[in-house]
Amino acid sequence: xxxxxxxxxxxxxxxxxxxxxxxxxxxxxxxxxxxxxxxxxxxxxxxxxxxxxxxxxxxxxxxxxxxxxxxxxxxxxxxxxxxxxxxxxxxxxxxxxxxxxxxxxxxxxxxxxxxxxxxxxxxxxxxxxxxxxxxxx
Ligand code: DQA
Numbered sequence: 001x002x003x004x005x006x007x008x009x010x011x012x013x014x015x016x017x018x019x020x021x022x023x024x025x026x027x028x029x030x031x032x033x034x035x036x037x038x039x040x041x042x043x044x045x046x047x048x049x050x051x052x053x054x055x056x057x058x059x060x061x062x063x064x065x066x067x068x069x070x071x072x073x074x075x076x077x078x079x080x081x082x083x084x085x086x087x088x089x090x091x092x093x094x095x096x097x098x099x100x101x102x103x104x105x106x107x108x109x110x111x112x113x114x115x116x117x118x119x120x121x122x123x124x125x126x127x128x129x130x131x132x133x134x135x136x137x
Contacts (some may be wrong), residue, residue, distance in 0.1 A: 001042075002065040003136055005031070005129060007047040008054055008073035014098075021099050023125055030126050038133055051075055055085045062089025070131040071096045076111050083112035094132040097122035 007027065010017060015026035031045050044065075046057050054072065061068060062085075068094050075082055086093045093116070100123030101108040114120050119135060121128045 001044045001059075001067075001131065001136065002044070003067045003069065003119070003123055003133065004044045004046060004061050004065055005034075005069045005071075006054060006057055007045075007071050008075050009049040010073050011071060012047050012049065023098070025126060026127075030129075034129065037130075039137075041133070043133075051079055051081060055060070055081055058082070058085040058089055060092075062091045065091045067091060067136040068093045068112060069096055069129055069136075070117075071098070071129075072113055076101075076113050079112050083116055086113060086116040092118040092136075094118050094135060095120045095122075096128040096132050098125055098128055099123060 011027060015024055027047070028046050035043055048057070054075065058068065068091055072082055074077065076095070076097070093113070095110055095111065095113040095117040098127060102122065111120070121131050
């Protein structure tokens with residue numbers, strides 16, 4: 001099974017960025033624990049701060065991977081283009097968030113990803129990604 005974890009803007013700063021919300025672990029450190037835990041899965045990781053690169057990556061994997069776990073960061077709340085990309089591919093996408101976006105500012109309650117996603121997982125810290133992998137298994 002081939003799964004891509006795709007992180008959007010500012011998620012490269014995990015570990016340093018607002019640790020009271022997002023925790024103090026870097027994504028790279030967390031990703032190596034995921035690789036160990038799910039050693040039978042072909043697990044890939046890509047992060048970009050650029051909307052078009054996220055769309056290009058969705059196109060690249062969207063007809064040959066079994067699943068995408070997407071944390072589009074703030075693009076979740078703004079990007080019609082990422083929403084359209086998900087609509088246009090075959091691979092199912094699960095939307096994840098580290099924080100509970102519904103308990104935060106109103107603008108975080110809107111998602112252009114969710115209507116096109118297989119499901120949404122939010123608010124469980126980095127464990128949100130574990131839960132998304134479990135749901136693909
Ligand atoms: C986030 C929530 C978004 O609202 C925010 O812009 C992020 C991170 C999360 O994982 O909790 O960058 O997607």
